[in-house]
Amino acid sequence: MALVTPPARMHPSRRPAMELLRQVRDYLQDYSLKLATAESCTAGLIASELARVPGSGQSMDCGLAVYSPEAKQRYLSVSAQTLERCGLTSEATSKEMAVGALTNNDANVAIANTGIAGPEPHDGIPVGTVCFAWAFRYEQQIYLIAETRHFSGDRNEVRLAAAHYALKRLMTHHAAVVEGEVSAVAHQAHQAHIQTALRVVPAIDPQQEVERRVMFLYRQLLNSGQKSLVLGISGGVDSTVAGRLAQLAVEKARQEGVSAHFYAMRLPYDTQHDEADAQQALAFIKPDSVLSVNIQAASDAMLASLEAGGLGFTDAQQRDFVLGNIKARQRMVAQYAVAGANAGLVVGTDQAAEALMGFFTKYGDGACDIAPLTGLTKAQVRQLGAVLGAPEALVEKQPTADLETLKPQLADEEALGVSYADIDAFLTGKQVSEEARATMIQTYQRSAHKRHLPITP
Numbered sequence: 001m002a003l004v005t006p007p008a009r010m011h012p013s014r015r016p017a018m019e020l021l022r023q024v025r026d027y028l029q030d031y032s033l034k035l036a037t038a039e040s041c042t043a044g045l046i047a048s049e050l051a052r053v054p055g056s057g058q059s060m061d062c063g064l065a066v067y068s069p070e071a072k073q074r075y076l077s078v079s080a081q082t083l084e085r086c087g088l089t090s091e092a093t094s095k096e097m098a099v100g101a102l103t104n105n106d107a108n109v110a111i112a113n114t115g116i117a118g119p120e121p122h123d124g125i126p127v128g129t130v131c132f133a134w135a136f137r138y139e140q141q142i143y144l145i146a147e148t149r150h151f152s153g154d155r156n157e158v159r160l161a162a163a164h165y166a167l168k169r170l171m172t173h174h175a176a177v178v179e180g181e182v183s184a185v186a187h188q189a190h191q192a193h194i195q196t197a198l199r200v201v202p203a204i205d206p207q208q209e210v211e212r213r214v215m216f217l218y219r220q221l222l223n224s225g226q227k228s229l230v231l232g233i234s235g236g237v238d239s240t241v242a243g244r245l246a247q248l249a250v251e252k253a254r255q256e257g258v259s260a261h262f263y264a265m266r267l268p269y270d271t272q273h274d275e276a277d278a279q280q281a282l283a284f285i286k287p288d289s290v291l292s293v294n295i296q297a298a299s300d301a302m303l304a305s306l307e308a309g310g311l312g313f314t315d316a317q318q319r320d321f322v323l324g325n326i327k328a329r330q331r332m333v334a335q336y337a338v339a340g341a342n343a344g345l346v347v348g349t350d351q352a353a354e355a356l357m358g359f360f361t362k363y364g365d366g367a368c369d370i371a372p373l374t375g376l377t378k379a380q381v382r383q384l385g386a387v388l389g390a391p392e393a394l395v396e397k398q399p400t401a402d403l404e405t406l407k408p409q410l411a412d413e414e415a416l417g418v419s420y421a422d423i424d425a426f427l428t429g430k431q432v433s434e435e436a437r438a439t440m441i442q443t444y445q446r447s448a449h450k451r452h453l454p455i456t457p
């Protein structure tokens with residue numbers, strides 16, 4: 001039987017849509033808008049429809065089709081409480097989806113929807129009901145508008161009409177934001193979203209958290225089929241706590257008859273100013289093994305080779321900053337070498353305070369296989385340290401990345417421009433000064449790339 005290709009002709013109902021789509025493309029370009037979509041019932045149709053017009057790609061950051069409640073939580077940080085309390089098809093859910101799409105991506109406008117495309121009604125909500133939300137980032141503030149609309153027709157007619165409506169209203173709502181007709185989102189809503197995204201709970205039971213996180217390390221080590229854990233111990237509170245959790249996890253494995261080992265690593269650059277603290281941390285952790293590797297020769301050799309290869313710096317400070325990140329990456333290289341030789345998982349020490357501020361070297365100390373401190377504020381890390389019985393001087397120690405040779409032991413708080421008290425207050429939904437809040441939100445947004453996989457075509 002011959003295969004007949006129909007003539008390329010547009011369905012009549014789609015023709016006027018091209019006008020709208022071109023208009024949206026031009027609008028996005030004129031206002032330098034970058035769009036992220038989070039689509040439930042339209043399942044990618046908004047992005048796909050916009051992509052029909054040439055040149056629209058310039059204004060697209062990403063298009064997410066997020067059907068399940070789990071995906072809405074995973075990719076958009078929609079809270080479980082909202083889903084449970086308000087339901088999947090609700091403006092509350094679409095609003096959280098839009099804020100999630102905006103803040104988790106490199107976009108300044110986000111569209112989200114969730115609805116009932118049919119053929120059957122769901123939870124008593126009639127077919128054709130769609131809840132939309134549009135989120136805009138404009139002049140350091142977030143604006144959020146939601147609408148619920150009803151569309152008639154069959155499943156795919158509803159989906160297409162909803163996709164076009166979402167794009168059409170993007171222009172109207174953006175204009176309203178620019179004209180000052182919409183109030184910025186309450187800070188608390190934005191703050192709560194970040195708290196959920198970073199998986200912070202305002203109050204913890206430190207003893208329970210210790211047990212939970214030791215079990216997590218133990219189970220994941222078993223699941224991975226690997227045999228050891230590897231972690232650099234600096235003398236700071238994060239690696240002191242993570243190191244002790246790692247040691248307890250391998251001891252638990254051995255009690256269960258599974259062979260497991262913890263390799264603690266000392267990774268000084270030359271002589272470390274607070275070497276005594278690092279030794280105190282090791283004495284507390286009591287790791288199975290300690291490997292000491294001076295990362296100075298490798299770090300300096302890399303910088304020297306780069307300079308010999310023609311790399312120049314604007315000044316001594318920039319050179320020193322770049323060397324700092326080389327140091328963090330040399331530590332990563334050393335830990336992965338030990339992991340490679342010992343079937344090991346590299347443990348990371350990232351917690352919510354550092355995650356909020358993107359305060360780590362990408363693929364340096366940010367690189368790891370398992371991150372047991374995830375979701376903890378700095379104060380909560382200290383609480384875990386205290387119940388583990390770590391020396392008080394280490395539990396209360398001033399945090400420092402200690403990467404810059406020209407500024408040894410520079411306090412993180414000085415580098416960050418905000419205090420850990422403010423960071424923790426923000427993360428746990430408390431009041432902070434307007435200045436601190438603005439710094440944190442801006443830094444969180446600018447560092448989004450550090451919390452995500454690399455940008456891909």
Ligand SMILES: Nc1ncnc2c1ncn2[C@@H]1O[C@H](COP(=O)(O)OP(=O)(O)OC[C@H]2O[C@@H]([n+]3cccc(C(=O)O)c3)[C@H](O)[C@@H]2O)[C@@H](O)[C@H]1O
Nearest residue numbers: 106325328358359360361362365400401403412415449455
């Ligand atoms: N929007 C974007 N999308 C994708 N990639 C983006 C990007 N913006 C920058 N980038 C890229 O990211 C890279 C820069 O990131 P990165 O190399 O990390 O460098 P960067 O963030 O500039 O520096 C690391 C910072 O973390 C601090 N730190 C490091 C290590 C440990 C600790 C500690 O607390 O112990 C703190 C350190 O003091 C410094 O302030 C560049 O390649 C840049 O192009």
Ligand SMILES: Nc1ncnc2c1ncn2[C@@H]1O[C@H](COP(=O)(O)OP(=O)(O)OP(=O)(O)O)[C@@H](O)[C@H]1O
Nearest residue numbers: 232233234236237238239267268349365399400401
């Ligand atoms: N000199 C070092 N020796 C071994 N590991 C190090 C060293 N410096 C940094 N690291 C590793 O890099 C991680 C990130 O450093 P970071 O400063 O954030 O944590 P910390 O030193 O443990 O605690 P704090 O943030 O309170 O100073 C450390 O937890 C540790 O695993």
Ligand SMILES: [Mg+2]
Nearest residue numbers: 234236400401
């Ligand atoms: Mg430190």
